[in-house]
Amino acid sequence: xxxxxxxxxxxxxxxxxxxxxxxxxxxxxxxxxxxxxxxxxxxxxxxxxxxxxxxxxxxxxxxxxxxxxxxxxxxxxxxxxxxxxxxxxxxxxxxxxxxxxxxxxxxxxxxxxxxxxxxxxxxxxxxxxxxxxxxxxxxxxxxxxxxxxxxxxxxxxxxxxxxxxxxxxxxxxxxxxxxxxxxxxxxxxxxxx
Numbered sequence: 001x002x003x004x005x006x007x008x009x010x011x012x013x014x015x016x017x018x019x020x021x022x023x024x025x026x027x028x029x030x031x032x033x034x035x036x037x038x039x040x041x042x043x044x045x046x047x048x049x050x051x052x053x054x055x056x057x058x059x060x061x062x063x064x065x066x067x068x069x070x071x072x073x074x075x076x077x078x079x080x081x082x083x084x085x086x087x088x089x090x091x092x093x094x095x096x097x098x099x100x101x102x103x104x105x106x107x108x109x110x111x112x113x114x115x116x117x118x119x120x121x122x123x124x125x126x127x128x129x130x131x132x133x134x135x136x137x138x139x140x141x142x143x144x145x146x147x148x149x150x151x152x153x154x155x156x157x158x159x160x161x162x163x164x165x166x167x168x169x170x171x172x173x174x175x176x177x178x179x180x181x182x183x184x185x186x187x188x189x190x191x192x193x
Contacts, residue, residue: 009048013039017061021178024064029071036065056132056140059176063100103133103165103177111155113185124186125149129160131181135174137167148183156183 020035042048043058115121127148132141142160144153160181168177 005045005047006051009042009045010051010054013043013048013054013057013061016042017057017064020061020064020068024068024071027071029068032068032071033065036061036068040065053132053141056134056176059135060132060178063170063175100175100177101169103137103168103179106137106164106166108163108165108181109159110183111152111159113152116151120149120151122187124184124189125152126182126184126189127153127156128180128182129156131160131163131179133165133167133177133179135167135176137165137174139163139165140176145180148185152185 016035016039020032020039023029023031023035039061040058043054043061048054049058125148127144127146130143130145131139134140139161142157144157147153148156165179167174169175
């Protein structure tokens, strides 16, 4: 069982992470919470937690679980109108979410586009790559979201793993994050995007 968990666990962690993020994008609180809770249970398994990239995903998942729990319920019944307050309170009744500051590019070099054939020389190609960024600002993993061109994708992944960022921040502290970078290559495309 241990070998099976080591093989399937990381796949399940990544999949439930993606499903949780998609649920957050849809503002589906219950689904997001359920997916991130499942992800964290699997990521905490002794056979899974030592696998490559799981610690970073676990940290991301924990942050997104916290944000998901703070989202309003999707089908919350409307509340009756409250009487006007006499004066604003010094401390609000509900805590404010501190925004997460997105990562900032320090170094993001794109590989040179060398068209493999005459037809490719005349066309523009677009795609995107998703990178996981550590709290130190280093890319810990990269995956093609939408293929730019089969001859370019692997070069792009290699380059992306060397990109550097000022890490995302929450409450002023660096945190792991995820970023999707749009890429365009071809005669009329600006380098890298």
